[in-house]
Structures are given as structure tokens and as C-alpha cells.
Amino acid sequence: MSPAEPRHHLLGIAFVIGAASCFATMDTTVRYVGAHFSVALVLWARYGLHASIMTLWIALSRQRSFRSANPMFQIARGALLAFSSAMAFAALRRMPVAEFTAIVMLTPVVATVVARLWLKEQVSRLRWALVVGGFLGALIVVRPGSGLVGWAALLPLAATFSNAAFQSMTSRYAPHEDPFTTNFYTGATGVTIATPLLLASVADPVDTLLAAPAVQIGALLAVAILGTAGHLLLILALGKAPASTLMPFQYVQLAAAALAGYLVFGLAPDGWSWLGMAIIGVCGAASAWLNVRAAAERHRPVSAVQADTVAE
Template sequence: MTQSGSVARAIAISLVALVLFDFMGLIIKHLSAEYSAPELSAYRNIFGVIPSAIALWSSSDWHRGGRRLRVRQRSIVYLRGVIVTFAQLMFYLSLGRIAFATATTITYSGALFTTVFAVLILKERVGVVRWSAVLVGFVGVLMVVGLGRNSFTWDALLPVGAAVLYALSSVTARLVDEDVPSALVNLYSTAFAVVGSGLLAFFLGGFSPIHSLSDFLWIVAMGGLGGTAVLCLVISYRMTEQSNLAPFSYFGIPFAFFFGWLFFGEAPIRDLFPGAVLIVISGLMVIWRERHLGRSARASLRMSEADK
């Protein structure tokens, strides 16, 4: 297969991952009427351990490194698990309370928060272009959230909190030694998130009895779709540079709008535009600058998407 063909195939697989993540989110929204966000997060993480283990086993870097399971910065890996636990809690809560497309779109602002955390935690030097992107994206987030509008609800801040935490999980992953495969970091974080989300569910009301076989199948489908989406992302990242895939991640916004309208009759056009356009522009500005500097444009794509 030619290089261009390989890139095209990787892009197609990454778009499939976006659709699968959206379907997972749609099921979460559907189940939110009967089950709490901590419960759904726990189920998602339990099913997420399996694809994370598969991704690790299929990692050539892990095999070349002697299949080691020890990580020197275990505290950072465990911290990621805690961060992911609360990010999922906020995102899943938002899916049950506001329009699907609105909640999903706001989480795509993670790139601008990643830039801020890269400065604060990694001590990266950020120039005018990326700070301008942060400003543009922040304005876009405020517009989508709807501060000052009669339709504003505090629940709209939940996906903002999720975006901040997903970005933080992405940046903290870069504190781990470079020779540690990302799949191993993700496996440990997911396993720790199982514990964290399970404890949250226990202390915030416990686990509800699964009401029917239909609900059980929906829960299995939710976990299966999320896990398959993670594997699709892993496959696509191995086929080409992440900077080739990053711009296409924003196709998730129109996908979310279409699916929200199709399955729930939601069409929050006034809430999304033009704020969503500014969020996309800011993300593309960050990606372009990262690529121009010769860095991997992984800002809030590789880890944060898998953490959903």
C-alpha cells in the first residue's frame, strides 16, 4: 500500500472511532434516565480494561522493551486514573442533562486547555500563535456554554470541567518516561479508573439493579463500543503520524450534531454556532503550530479520546 493510501486508511479508521465514541455517548445519554453517571463510568471502565490489555499486547514497543509492566512514575499513572474518573463523571453527567451535541462539542476545547497545562506543568514556551488559539477557543467555549443567555444552565459547565480534566490527563501522561509504551500507561490508568469510578458509584448512591435484559445489553454495547473505539484509535495511530489525524478529530462535532438530532430530536444550532467554529479554528491553530515546530500534534487527541 502506498503511503498516501495508508494515511487515507488511517484517517478512515480514526473517523470510525469517532462514530463509535458518539454511539457510546448516545447510549450513556439513553441510560442516564435510569442509572447514575458514576455507575455508567464504572461499567465503561470495566469493559475498557479488555481493549486496553489487547492494545498493550499488540504494542511492538512493549514487546521490544521486554514486556515490562513496571512504571517508574507509578504515582503519575495512578493520578491519571483519578483525573480520568472525575473527567468521565462530569462528561457523563452532562450527557444526561444537556443536548448531546453541546456536551460533545465543548469537550473538543481540550486542545486549548492542553496548551495552558503544557506551560504550567511541562514548562513549554508558547508563542503568539498558540496563545491566540487559546483566546479564540476560550471565546468559542463561552459562546457554546451560553453565559449571559436566557437559555444558560449551570449544567453546561460540566463538559468544560471534563475538557479541562481530559487535557490534564493528556499532559500528565507526557511526564512518564518516553520509553514506557502509551498502551501501558493507558492500561494502568484505566484499571485505576475502574476502582475510582466504582468507589464513586458506591459512595454516591450505590449500584442500581439492572432493570431488564435490554438495559444489560445496552450496557454491554456501551462498553464494547468504547473499547472498540480505543482499539481503532490505536490502529490508526500506528499507521501514520498523529499530526495527519488530528485535524479530522473535529469531524466529531458535526457527527454529534447529526446523531443528537437523529436519536433525540435535538438541534441546538443557536447554542453551537458560531462558538463551535471558533473551537475548531483554535484547535486547528494549535495543531498547525505543533506540526510546524516538528512536534507530535497529540495535544488532546491520543490520550483524552481514549479516556472517554
């Protein structure tokens, strides 16, 4: 290890903690704007600005390109992520940010199941134990029948399964794509899907935006900026440190989400929720680390788009 590597690793950790903070703040903001705007409008704003920022970024860079080696992969991947985001945004209108984040953090655990069923990969007993542990943690958070969350818990679960399928697909093709190009197609596909949904919605989006106060418009823009910034920080983090080093620090998002939810909405997880979140954090981080190690053993470079544990 060169003398500069520890410093680079610390910078990478700082970037990934910044990304986790962006996503937690974004989710808190989504919960706020969800009371004023439709899911379709929030989704359109989120991916529309994302696509615009990445278009400008690539256009001004001499080293980046809009050309994709696997355009169908980009479309399918973007569609899965857009569906995940739609489910996430709908969930955040109905449940606390911390509990939502905990369920979505099951993604690396669910990816194990998807890899077994879809890709027919062999799964060790340890990884199956982490799957069971992760879902046990989710049950503790949700506590079916308690009335704390209710049926809304199905929405982040749907987002988690969709994101796990997205990650399994990404693990096959992302190493052959420029992560900045892939990040552009994330926004482009998302806004393409969100536009007809927005036009088909009951409320006129132009009238809705014109009638909204400035603070709500600012919050809507913040959702898009925070989501795009989070993904860019992940890309920068992977350029400074290996994924196996960074993965556990993404779970800072659990604590950040709990803090943001408390500061903005006065909602603090109870003791059982903290226990469930801790179990999910341990099982999810361990599963993510094993997934990264397995990719390394297959001699596949892990890109930033593979390092996402949540659908934002």
C-alpha cells in the same frame, strides 16, 4: 514517500474517523443510560469492561506486557482521565450531546494554558490567539444567561481542564510506555476508582441491574465497548499515519455528535451553536496540530494516548 504510504495514511484517517464516531455514539448512549443509571455505575461499567478487554488483549499477545516503566504516571494519568469521564457523564445527563462535545473539544486549547502554567513552556502569540478564539467559541455555544445550558456547562469545562492536565502529563511519559500497556492501566485505574464510588451509592448496583430491562443493560455495555473501541482505533490510526495528519479528522466528532443527538433525541444545534462549534473546531484543530508539531521538534514520538482530544 513510498507507494504504500498514501494508502496507509488513508487507512489511518479511516481509523481516526471511526474512533470519533465511536466516541460520538458513546456520548449519545451515555445521555440515554444516564436517565436510568447513576454516574458511578456507568463509570464502573465503562472502565470495568475496558480493563477486561485490555487484560485479555495483552494476555493473548506475545509482544505486549503489563509491566509499566512509570507506574505512578499510570495511576495519576488514569485518575485524571477517570475524573474527566465522571464530569463528562454527569454533563451528558443535563445538556445536548453536540454542545457538550464542542466544549470538550477545547482540550488542545486548554492544554496550551496548562503547559504555560504547569510546565512553564513558552507560548506563542498565535497559540494565545487560538486560546482566546476557542473560549469565545465556547461562550457562543453556552451563551451565559440564555438558559440553554446553564450551570451544567461547568461540568464539561472541568472535564476539559482535567483532560488537558492529563495530556500534558502524557506528553512527558507516554513515549516511554507501550500504548497498549497504558490503555490497560486506563481501564484498571478507572475501575479501581469507580468501584468504591459505586459501593457507596445509595442504590444497590446488583438490584439496579437485575431490575433494568435488557435494552438498558445493552446500552450500558455499548458505552464500555464503544469507549474501548475508540481508544483502540486511535492506537491503530497512529500506527498508519503521523499525528499531524490525523488530528484535524478527530473533529469529525463534532458533526457526528450533532447528527447522533438529532437522530436519537431530536435535538439540533441552532445557528449560534453551529457558529461556536465551528470556531472551537478550527481553534482546537489548529492547537492540536501545533502541539504535535512542537512534540516533533523536541524529537518526542507522539503516541496514540497523546492524540486524544477528548476524555472518554
